[in-house]
Amino acid sequence: MTSGALTAAQQTAVQRRTVLVLSLGQVLGGIAFGATVSLGALLAADISGSDALSGLATASVTLGAALCAIPLARLAARLGRRRALTLGNLFALVGIAVVILAASVRVFPLLLVGILLIGAGNAGNLQSRFAATDLAAPQHRGRDLSIVVWSTTIGGVAGPLLLGPGEVVGHAIGMPPQTGSYVFSFVAQCAALVLYLVALRPDPLLAAQRLATQAAAATGTTAVDRPRVARYAIFAIAGSHVVMASVMAMTPVHLSHMAHGAHGAAATPADVSALVGITIALHVGGMYALSPVFGVLADRWGRLRVVLLGQVLLGGALAFAVFTGTEAWGVMVALILLGLGWSAATVAGAALLTEASAPELRTRRQGRSDSLMSLSAAAGSVLAGIVLSNFQYAGLGIAASVLVLAIVVLSPLARTDAR
Structure with missing residues (x-):
């Protein structure tokens, strides 16, 4: 099956297996992502002693993803998705170890290096959604992509909720405060690495490239390329991600201030961790839980309509942040809507980018999209810390x-x- 042409039945079977393997990998990878989102800003604020610098944690995650998105895409184009995804897992494993070390010695630059490496691993997770479209039938492209995105829900929600148990485990084995949940992240990343090495066969991108070459040779035609549509898709994906990342990055710090304001001296780190963990878990659930719905809608309604639906949801989230951001329930509603808007725009935008690009240009543009998305979010997260310090949460919205x-x-x- 790996060396010759795939029949239609074989292609369908390989695609189902690929989506299953990618989905399991996203469950495991989401644990590390959820923990880093929850703890990164708090660790950065604690070690640096400045809330204004806390945005550098999320900026480092996104910068790491940006720096590795294009190289991983090029590696995938040459050697396949499997090797690119496993390299991303290796980056994340090293990053987790560096973050734990940085928290132990309390060195802020070292913490940022570790978070940057975890972000580099997240570039592989981002590439998984495109890997789901390599062999997908055009009429099911949005659905298959969204299934892989949805799978991150389990790990992404579990990551923040493991903060409490992680602290218990970390304290028992002598880890630095606020790093215990990274034990779970490390184990999950190891499992994902083994999964991709063993089960992601045949490689979906290499198989799709062979099929495209055979189809071009048989028909003598090439696929239509729509660069203007592709550029808009890249902008929509990046812009929606910046909105999500900048607000989400500052929410743990904002909630920490709210908790201390409500409880005064009675507020404990456990109070803050619980409030942050629940809120971010709801947000991550919003990011991924309904992605299959948005995928099916993108297949039926059209990609652009669902991208615009995402903007309506993002606008609602920002309205809640502006008008109810001083209440815990208002922040939770804002973060849920923020996740839903990101999901709609990302799923539909990725499907739009894939189908607007000729096969020989897809992997390159996908890498550029991920890189621009992450670079823009990195800059947005840094600016978000400054905006929060000077104009509060409403100003950020x-x-x-x-x-x-x-x-x-x-x-x-x-x-x-088109549909």
Whole structure:
């Protein structure tokens, strides 16, 4: 099956197996992502002694993903998705070890290096959603992509909820405070690495490349390329991700201030961890839980309509952040809507980018999209810390709304989108 042409039945079987393996890998990888999102800003604020620098934690995650997105995409184009994904797992494993070391010796730059490496591993997780489309039938591309995105729900929700148990485990084995849940992350990343090495066969991208070459030779035609639509898809994905990442990055710090303001001296680290853990778990659930719904809608309604639905949800999230951001329930609702909006825009935008690009250009553009998405979010996270310090949570919501408006205004660029 790996050396010759795939029949239609074989392609369907390989695609089902691929989606299953990628989904299991995302469950495992999501644990590390969820823990880093929850703990990164708190660790950065604690070690650096400055809330304004806490945004550098999320910035480092996104910067690491940005730096590795294009190299991993190029590696995938040459050697296949399997090797690119396993290399991402190795980056994450090293990053987790460095974060634990940095927390032990309390060296802020070393902490950022470790988080950056975890972000490099997250570049592999991002690539998984595109890997789900390599062999997918066009009419099911959004669905298959969204199933892999949805699978991150389990690990992404479990990661923040493991903060409490992680602290118990970490204390029992002598780990630094607030790093215990990384034990679970390390084990999960090891399991994901083994899974990809053993089970992701045949490689979906290499098989898809062979099929595209055979089809071109048989028909003498090449696939249609729509660069303007692809550019809009890249912008929509990146802009939606910046909105999500910038608000989400500052929410743990904002909630920490709220907890201390409500309880005064009675507020304990456990109180803060519980509030942050529950809120981020709800947010991550919003990011992934309904992604199959958005995938099916993207297949039936069209990619652009679902991208715009995402902007409506993001706009609602920012409205809650502005008007109810001083209440814990208001922040929770805002973070849930923020996750849902990101999910709709990311699933539909990734499907739009894939189908707007000719096969020989897809992997390259996918890498560029992931890199731009992560670089923009890194810059947004740094600026978010400054905005939060000077204009509070409501000011952050107002600033982020500019990007939502831009994505809506520029949507006519993708009006050629078909179902």
